[in-house]
Amino acid sequence: MALLEVKDLEVYYGVIQALKGISFEVNKGEIVTLIGANGAGKTTTMQSIMGLIPAKAGSVTYNGQDITKMPGHKIVHLGMTQVPEGRHVFQELTVYENLIMGAYTQKDQKQVKRDIEEIYTRFPRLGERKNQIAGTLSGGEQQMLAMGRAMMCHPDLLMLDEPSMGLSPLLVDQVFDIIKDYHKQGTTILLVEQNAGKSLAVSDRAYVLENGRIVLSGTGEELLKSDEVKKAYLGG
Amino acid sequence: MDILTTLINGLSQGGVYAMIAIGYTMVYGIAKMLNFAHGDIIMVGGYTLLIFLNMTGNPLIAIAAAIVLCIVLGVVIEKVAYKPLRGASPLAVLITAIGVSYLLQSIAQITQGSNAKMVTFGDMGVLKFGELVIQTKTVVTLISTIVIMVALSIFIKYSKTGRAMIATSEDRAATQLMGINVNKIITITFAIGSALAALAGFFSLLETPQISSTFGAMPGIKAFTAAVIGGIGSIPGAMFGGILLGLIECFTAKVPAIAPYTGAIEFGILIIILLVKPSGILGKKRREKV
Ligand SMILES: Nc1ncnc2c1ncn2[C@@H]1O[C@H](COP(=O)(O)OP(=O)(O)O)[C@@H](O)[C@H]1O
Ligand SMILES: [Mg+2]
Numbered sequence: 228m229a230l231l232e233v234k235d236l237e238v239y240y241g242v243i244q245a246l247k248g249i250s251f252e253v254n255k256g257e258i259v260t261l262i263g264a265n266g267a268g269k270t271t272t273m274q275s276i277m278g279l280i281p282a283k284a285g286s287v288t289y290n291g292q293d294i295t296k297m298p299g300h301k302i303v304h305l306g307m308t309q310v311p312e313g314r315h316v317f318q319e320l321t322v323y324e325n326l327i328m329g330a331y332t333q334k335d336q337k338q339v340k341r342d343i344e345e346i347y348t349r350f351p352r353l354g355e356r357k358n359q360i361a362g363t364l365s366g367g368e369q370q371m372l373a374m375g376r377a378m379m380c381h382p383d384l385l386m387l388d389e390p391s392m393g394l395s396p397l398l399v400d401q402v403f404d405i406i407k408d409y410h411k412q413g414t415t416i417l418l419v420e421q422n423a424g425k426s427l428a429v430s431d432r433a434y435v436l437e438n439g440r441i442v443l444s445g446t447g448e449e450l451l452k453s454d455e456v457k458k459a460y461l462g463g
Numbered sequence: 464m465d466i467l468t469t470l471i472n473g474l475s476q477g478g479v480y481a482m483i484a485i486g487y488t489m490v491y492g493i494a495k496m497l498n499f500a501h502g503d504i505i506m507v508g509g510y511t512l513l514i515f516l517n518m519t520g521n522p523l524i525a526i527a528a529a530i531v532l533c534i535v536l537g538v539v540i541e542k543v544a545y546k547p548l549r550g551a552s553p554l555a556v557l558i559t560a561i562g563v564s565y566l567l568q569s570i571a572q573i574t575q576g577s578n579a580k581m582v583t584f585g586d587m588g589v590l591k592f593g594e595l596v597i598q599t600k601t602v603v604t605l606i607s608t609i610v611i612m613v614a615l616s617i618f619i620k621y622s623k624t625g626r627a628m629i630a631t632s633e634d635r636a637a638t639q640l641m642g643i644n645v646n647k648i649i650t651i652t653f654a655i656g657s658a659l660a661a662l663a664g665f666f667s668l669l670e671t672p673q674i675s676s677t678f679g680a681m682p683g684i685k686a687f688t689a690a691v692i693g694g695i696g697s698i699p700g701a702m703f704g705g706i707l708l709g710l711i712e713c714f715t716a717k718v719p720a721i722a723p724y725t726g727a728i729e730f731g732i733l734i735i736i737l738l739v740k741p742s743g744i745l746g747k748k749r750r751e752k753v
Contacts, residue, residue: 277639298644308640317633318633319747320630328626328638332641
């Protein structure tokens with residue numbers, strides 16, 4: 228049984244249909260990527276799965292449970308969360324407070340402390356800036372903070388919406404290293420990217436989204452070699 | 464000595480405005496709406512005080528009853544009148560809030576009559592510090608408002624719920640991604656605002672022991688002005704704005720030549736602030752989303 232199963236999902240913004248019935252699944256332990264151009268419907272898919280935008284039709288099942296109509300905060304309690312597009316760290320809170328917010332669902336305060344220390348070790352820049360207001364961090368630091376914050380709730384499934392957007396090549400590599408790291412620790416990953424090359428290289432499987440429809444799917448390797456993907460997303 | 468007395472009076476009056484302004488500003492920041500019925504919660508609190516004072520003769524019981532009833536009222540109003548409008552146009556929400564305000568005033572007029580009633584808590588006497596003579600009730604109000612504001616600031620900064628309130632005011636979707644029930648945070652915000660309104664009603668009656676159905680209107684408008692001057696959405700801003708208005712009020716009242724223009728001065732400051740720094744003195748410019 229798939230950990231996450233999306234079936235015939237349709238989402239509208241007013242009268243505009245952003246998702247025209249998409250189906251895909253993520254199995255436990257996988258890294259799955261949705262690639263697609265700007266406006267293809269990647270963010271809409273993520274937000275609809277997460278209960279932040281209502282679905283007009285179709286269903287989302289997590290761990291065998293129908294979560295199509297479940298509000299977002301409850302879904303987080305089931306063990307799934309998201310690093311949203313554009314990071315969305317809490318600008319007015321400090322680095323430390325942002326991480327504490329990430330641990331909102333956690334009961335064991337000693338574990339929370341250990342998790343925060345671990346994040347400071349993994350991201351020394353965040354440790355140095357722990358009492359700094361998050362709004363003053365650089366884009367890269369904010370991305371690290373958003374990723375650290377999401378891990379504070381120990382998700383079984385982590386969704387990342389364009390985590391490499393707007394970052395320098397060095398930082399992009401770092402972001403993908405962290406994703407691989409989280410995956411190694413046992414987190415299942417659903418990734419959304421425009422950076423098709425790097426994301427397909429780390430993916431077990433991937434889907435190509437175009438105008439609210441899935442037009443192609445396969446293993447990461449297969450798609451990397453596919454002519455259509457090469458033409459549309461890998462610059463030749 | 465006279466200046467010192469006026470200063471203490473001004474701070475005390477300002478503290479009461481600040482408490483009301485905090486309710487306005489918190490609801491604005493977190494629920495993203497102007498709750499124009501906020502002043503009328505003060506009025507309901509005032510009548511509750513009166514009724515329970517007559518019933519039990521015990522001011523503490525009366526205060527507790529007013530706080531509880533105002534919390535329930537604030538939460539119910541949010542659920543029934545505002546929550547269904549979440550996502551609706553701000554104008555629709557604003558008109559609803561004004562409607563709720565008139566509804567509360569009308570209910571008060573029907574059940575309590577249209578004549579003003581006296582609410583007396585007994586004379587607390589005066590305190591003398593050498594030359595300085597000051598009303599005990601003024602000192603009680605001043606100290607209480609300081610304690611309440613400090614406690615609230617600590618709660619917001621250090622408690623889990625308080626931080627969730629800051630997070631909600633900043634980014635509702637991201638807050639949900641933390642597993643936080645945003646609707647619950649909004650309910651808590653209305654509850655806190657309403658409890659503060661009940662307390663403000665008590666302190667106002669301590670100063671001027673008379674209540675009618677429009678009892679909350681003027682303090683409501685003043686507190687709203689204070690919140691905007693300080694920067695709507697900002698709690699320190701509401702405190703600052705409230706205390707500023709209290710001081711202006713008490714000092715202008717001392718100068719016969721300008722005393723009649725107190726209101727004009729206060730609202731004049733509001734207009735200047737809106738022109739010069741629309742985000743208020745302590746308000747931050749919100750980064751517009753792209
Ligand atoms: N809030 C919105 N209101 C109206 N249309 C939207 C909104 N968000 C996205 N869309 C539209 O939905 C489509 C999919 O957008 P999105 O999911 O953001 O794509 P992607 O993340 O792949 O870039 C686009 O055509 C976009 O213009
Ligand atoms: Mg997107």
